[in-house]
Each structure stands twice: as C-alpha cells, then as structure tokens.
Amino acid sequence: MPEENEVRSFDQQYEVTWTGGIPALAIDASVQRGQVRTVSKRWTLGGAETFNFDSSELKGPVQEAVLGAGWTWRGVMSGTL
Numbered sequence: 001m002p003e004e005n006e007v008r009s010f011d012q013q014y015e016v017t018w019t020g021g022i023p024a025l026a027i028d029a030s031v032q033r034g035q036v037r038t039v040s041k042r043w044t045l046g047g048a049e050t051f052n053f054d055s056s057e058l059k060g061p062v063q064e065a066v067l068g069a070g071w072t073w074r075g076v077m078s079g080t081l
Contacts, residue, residue: 005070005072006071006072006073007071007072007073008074008076009035009059009073009074009075010034010075010076011034011035011036012036013036013038034077035075035077036055037055037056038053038054038055039053039054039055040052
C-alpha cells in the first residue's frame, strides 16, 4: 500500500515432498494461512544436526528494512490484501 507507506503481509505454507528423487508439490490438508512461523530441524542418529530452517530468518530482515524505511508492517490474517 504505497499511498499509506504500509506493507501488508500474508503467509501461505505448502509442503514439498520428494518421491523417488522427483520433486512434487503436496498441499497439506491443513494448509496454514495468515501469519505463519515454521521451524524445522533434522538430526542424524548420532545426534548431529543436518538441517535447520526458521522462516523468521527470511521474514525478519524484510520486516527490519520496511520498518527502517519508516513504513508500517501489517500482518493480515485473511487472503484479502
């Protein structure tokens, strides 16, 4: 909303699964919409972390840039922007 110096954020979460080495987009029966934070981690049997993802590591810097420019960040809970 440039006329209001406002960014409106709406998240949708989907899951990508790999079957036989071929990527396929699979939409979970309980798709999350609105403001979503996802944290995912994987470990080996020995306890070593092999994968770490936190969606706030992507969204956080964007929010900081918006707010640092003097704009407003507004998270919305429905699909209407």
